[in-house]
Amino acid sequence: xxxxxxxxxxxxxxxxAGNGQAFQELYDRYADILFSFGMVYSRDRELVKDCxxxxxxxxxxxxxxxxxxxxxxxxxxxxxxxxVLASAKKNLRLVYSENLTQETGNELRETDADxxxxxxxxxSRINRLIGQLPExxxxxxxxxxxxxxxxHEISGIMDISVESVRTxxxxxxxxxxxxxxxxxxxxxxxxMKEYSQLN
Amino acid sequence: xRDDRENIHAxxxxxxxxxxxxxxxxKPGFADKANREELLAVDxxxxxxxxxxxxxxxxxxxxxxxxxxxxxxxxxxxxxxxxAIAAMFVVVLGITWFFKTSNSSGxxxxxxxxxxxxxxxxxxxxxxxxxxxxxxxSSEITYLSNRQEVEVSSxxxxxxxxxxxxxxxxSDFERNYNxxxxxxxxxxxxxxxxxxxVWLNSGSKLTYPGHFEKNKREVVLEGEAMFEVSHDxxxxxxxxxxxxxVRVLGTVFCVTAYDDEDVASTVLVKGAVELSYDSAxxxxxxxxxxxxxxxxxxxxxxxxxxxxxxxxxxxxxxKDGYLSLKNATLESIGKRLSRYYNVPVKFExxxxxxxRFSGYLxxxxxxxxxxxxxxxxxxxEVVEDNxxxxxxxxxxxx
Numbered sequence: 001x002x003x004x005x006x007x008x009x010x011x012x013x014x015x016x017a018g019n020g021q022a023f024q025e026l027y028d029r030y031a032d033i034l035f036s037f038g039m040v041y042s043r044d045r046e047l048v049k050d051c052x053x054x055x056x057x058x059x060x061x062x063x064x065x066x067x068x069x070x071x072x073x074x075x076x077x078x079x080x081x082x083x084v085l086a087s088a089k090k091n092l093r094l095v096y097s098e099n100l101t102q103e104t105g106n107e108l109r110e111t112d113a114d115x116x117x118x119x120x121x122x123x124s125r126i127n128r129l130i131g132q133l134p135e136x137x138x139x140x141x142x143x144x145x146x147x148x149x150x151x152h153e154i155s156g157i158m159d160i161s162v163e164s165v166r167t168x169x170x171x172x173x174x175x176x177x178x179x180x181x182x183x184x185x186x187x188x189x190x191x192m193k194e195y196s197q198l199n
Numbered sequence: 200x201r202d203d204r205e206n207i208h209a210x211x212x213x214x215x216x217x218x219x220x221x222x223x224x225x226k227p228g229f230a231d232k233a234n235r236e237e238l239l240a241v242d243x244x245x246x247x248x249x250x251x252x253x254x255x256x257x258x259x260x261x262x263x264x265x266x267x268x269x270x271x272x273x274x275x276x277x278x279x280x281x282x283a284i285a286a287m288f289v290v291v292l293g294i295t296w297f298f299k300t301s302n303s304s305g306x307x308x309x310x311x312x313x314x315x316x317x318x319x320x321x322x323x324x325x326x327x328x329x330x331x332x333x334x335x336x337s338s339e340i341t342y343l344s345n346r347q348e349v350e351v352s353s354x355x356x357x358x359x360x361x362x363x364x365x366x367x368x369x370s371d372f373e374r375n376y377n378x379x380x381x382x383x384x385x386x387x388x389x390x391x392x393x394x395x396x397v398w399l400n401s402g403s404k405l406t407y408p409g410h411f412e413k414n415k416r417e418v419v420l421e422g423e424a425m426f427e428v429s430h431d432x433x434x435x436x437x438x439x440x441x442x443x444x445v446r447v448l449g450t451v452f453c454v455t456a457y458d459d460e461d462v463a464s465t466v467l468v469k470g471a472v473e474l475s476y477d478s479a480x481x482x483x484x485x486x487x488x489x490x491x492x493x494x495x496x497x498x499x500x501x502x503x504x505x506x507x508x509x510x511x512x513x514x515x516x517x518k519d520g521y522l523s524l525k526n527a528t529l530e531s532i533g534k535r536l537s538r539y540y541n542v543p544v545k546f547e548x549x550x551x552x553x554x555r556f557s558g559y560l561x562x563x564x565x566x567x568x569x570x571x572x573x574x575x576x577x578x579x580e581v582v583e584d585n586x587x588x589x590x591x592x593x594x595x596x597x
Contacts, residue, residue: 031259035254049262053262053266122242130246144247172210174208176209177210
């Protein structure tokens with residue numbers, strides 16, 4: 001980690017100096033994760049790619065005004081998030097749609113030959129429940145498990161404490177678990193209620 | 200132990216990095232040993248990981264090419280911008296050069312056509328005819344008020360030469376300039392067409408139009424001259440030298456600008472002048488105003504102009520045939536006399552050069568006679584040596 005940070009520090013210095021090789025290196029290192037990260041905030045692949053292009057290009061254009069920064073990752077993620085949210089809003093392109101995420105989840109699962117139907121149901125239920133979480137909680141879950149980001153990094157991107165991130169993860173999973181476990185109970189209560197009303 | 204595991208829910212397993220790591224590193228057959236919460240945690244984890252949207256390798260390389268193209272275009276634009284700035288700079292320089300030269304290039308070019316050290320007699324170049332040579336040591340040149348003739352007087356004789364008719368427009372602009380060149384050992388006094396008076400000291404050259412323009416009076420000087428400029432508010436009088444331009448409205452001043460000296464200086468007797476000289480930035484001029492009783496020295500090389508108080512008499516007395524010296528070094532006196540008389544003056548050793556002398560020197564005698572006055576007072580002696588005057592310590596006659 002320290003080595004990585006060090007590497008980024010020198011990469012940043014070279015970017016500030018306008019070293020063309022440095023921009024290539026930055027792209028090689030960060031293109032994959034930046035795309036996946038951007039897709040957390042939008043479902044529009046083209047929009048996310050546009051934003052990554054702008055992000056690196058701006059870095060080149062305004063490299064002389066860049067602050068001394070030893071955390072490129074944090075800078076890149078925060079900037080990209082801002083860009084994606086801003087352009088999504090501006091262009092009214094695509095709002096975060098749960099239908100799409102559900103489809104994606106199902107599609108991928110269906111290809112698995114070993115999966116039985118119960119398991120399939122369980123996974124799509126989980127996927128739907130994640131989609132029903134409040135936006136902030138869903139964002140944190142995605143960063144934590146999709147992108148495998150450590151707590152301190154999420155805390156840096158979202159400007160909240162590490163403890164808040166951990167608590168949010170805990171609460172989100174607990175909600176999903178309780179809703180999965182309680183689904184039969186809820187159904188039972190609903191039926192009871194309807195039954196009593198009939199009487 | 201088993202109870203502990205039962206109490207641990209999926210949210211505990213997934214929110215703790217150490218436990219999470221164990222789930223991620225689970226081996227095949229994990230499902231058989233795992234409890235309900237562990238299986239649930241794995242399911243949630245699987246769903247979340249599956250949600251990750253990956254960039255395809257095609258998208259990745261397309262985007263890479265786009266970013267590279269943008270950066271290259273920006274680099275090109277930057278070079279283009281810099282070239283544009285550079286081009287504008289050249290234009291600005293060109294404009295100032297154009298104005299500077301359009302103002303005075305013709306007269307400056309004409310001034311360059313004759314070198315002071317290539318002539319032995321004073322020469323007067325008029326608008327018409329060949330150069331007129333003056334053999335006498337000192338001469339007076341007067342532009343007559345009929346504006347068509349010039350009178351040259353020396354040693355009691357005088358001759359009237361025709362100059363151009365101001366009513367006839369000259370197509371060849373160059374020929375409108377007049378020039379007087381005074382070699383070493385000679386002096387001349389010129390009454391210009393605007394009735395300004397110029398005393399030219401030895402080794403000097405003055406170039407001026409045969410008829411001054413309506414809005415300005417420009418002359419080019421190399422060497423030393425004393426100006427008594429006739430007052431004319433409408434037509435400012437400017438003395439152009441290699442490094443220093445002196446702009447006047449009507450005043451008496453002396454300009455020293457020998458090409459072989461690094462310092463161009465101006466002594467103002469009365470009135471006011473404005474000095475203009477190149478700043479360290481090419482194409483840009485700096486200006487300073489002078490007040491009477493001061494001397495301004497321009498170090499052309501480092502664009503420094505220093506002004507200080509002086510007795511103007513000291514610097515202008517040569518026009519009346521004497522030198523007024525106040526604490527002047529023998530070296531500077533030697534230099535001035537050698538120009539005045541066109542005789543090389545040398546020193547036996549450098550120590551003599553820095554000795555100082557004050558007083559009046561009458562310049563009616565020969566160079567040797569004048570220098571003897573100084574050496575007598577300072578306890579030195581002067582000897583003629585192969586056409587050179589050598590100043591040295593007095594030799595003991597014993």
